[in-house]
Amino acid sequence: MFQLGKTIISEEIIENDFVCNLSACKGACCVEGDAGAPLEENETQILKEIYPKVKPFLREEGIKVIEEQGTFITTDLGELETPLIDGADCAYVIFDNKGTALCSIEEAYNKGVIDWKKPVSCHLYPVRVKDYSEFSAVNYNKWHICDPACSLGEELQVPVYKFVKEALIRKFGEDWYEELEKVAQDY
Structure with a gap:
């Protein structure tokens, strides 16, 4: 886990690959x-x-x-x-x-x-955010139904955080995402 501002983030969003594979799931x-x-x-x-x-x-x-x-x-x-x-x-x-x-x-x-795309939780999936009084926890939600997405993400070499980039920016802002990218590069 690491912290960015008022968020605690699981390394799993950097370590795991993911690209939705709707034709499979x-x-x-x-x-x-x-x-x-x-x-x-x-x-x-x-x-x-x-x-x-x-x-x-x-x-x-x-x-x-x-x-x-x-x-x-x-x-x-x-x-x-x-x-x-x-x-x-x-x-x-x-x-x-x-x-x-x-x-x-x-x-x-x-x-x-x-002009509203969908609930942010859907846009963020497979990332789940849980808000607490002092911080938000940002976690990767691994679910067997998404195994094809994990395989496709691995094949295309797309980490979870890059797959949900637009949604993470929507939720936390551009500056927050840029900080996340810096952490991921150093990781």
């Missing part, structure tokens, strides 16, 4: 697991505001869940997340003609309908 991270995508407080308001524009991109099942539970949920532990369809798929998941899970929010963004 089919977007499993959006449909497997037991929780929705973690959300930041400000993102809950964004989801409420963009929902009418994202709704045309959604599947019927997603619309039903969102209209029953809301654009986000609060867990028993007080954590904010996207709602799930039958405890599995994120309510915002759609599928392409090859059965690959995609994000309806990102699809609306890509088509210029909204």
